[in-house]
Amino acid sequence: MSEQFEPNLVAFVCNWCTYAGADLAGTSRIQYPPNLSVIRVMCTGRINPLFVLNALQQGADGVLVSGCHPGDCHYMEGNYYARRRFTLMKDLLEYVGVDPKRFHMSWVSASEGAKWKEVVETTVNEAKEVGPFEQFQRNKINW
Template sequence: MSEKFEPNIVAFLCNWCSYAGADLAGTSRIQYPANLKIIRVMCTGRVNPLFIVNAFQQGADGVLVSGCHPGDCHYMEGNYYARRRFSLIRELLEYIGIDPRRIHMSWVSASEGAKWKDVVEKVVAEAREAGPFDQFRRNKINW
């Protein structure tokens, strides 16, 4: 392929911290890679691990889940549950051979526009290294 590979990243951002953090990065005119498809959820605790699996099925090369720092959750404890869940699905995906460089979680608060940039750059760079995801993409198998 002559064209440079641009990874597709699906990012689940919590409404109260990371989404606002990404917004801040935008209003502060901080440049960050445009590979993200952001899906806003009310809390990272709402991110069902199936969302991650489904994102990969539908063409994501990487997934990012981002929410409030521990202790700062708008719903007090949603991100703690999310953290447990995420750590397990990440282990499971790695176990069946999915590159862990595709699966990330971060804490980005509403005031961390600059951190948001760093996180996105790292996520995109790692997904780029991992290359296009095709292991269990739907990709019209046997259509």
């Protein structure tokens, strides 16, 4: 293929920090790769780690989870729970052989438009490095 591989990424972002941060990146006219589909949730603590599995099954090449910095959660402690969960989910995915570059987590606050750009660039570049996800995608099943 002569065309460069463009990954399909899903980002679960929290309403209060990262979504506002991404909004700020937009209003500040910061340019960043368009490979990311953003799904807004109210808190990172609301993101079930099975969302990540489901996204990978349904055709995502990588997943990003992003929320408020520890201590800044709108609901006081949601991101602390999320941090524990995704620490374990990341280890589990890595253990079964899914490349760790396919899953990222970040803290981006409402004022960090520039950091959001960096996070997205890292995520997209790493997903480009590892190529399309085929391990357990639903439509790639070879009967």
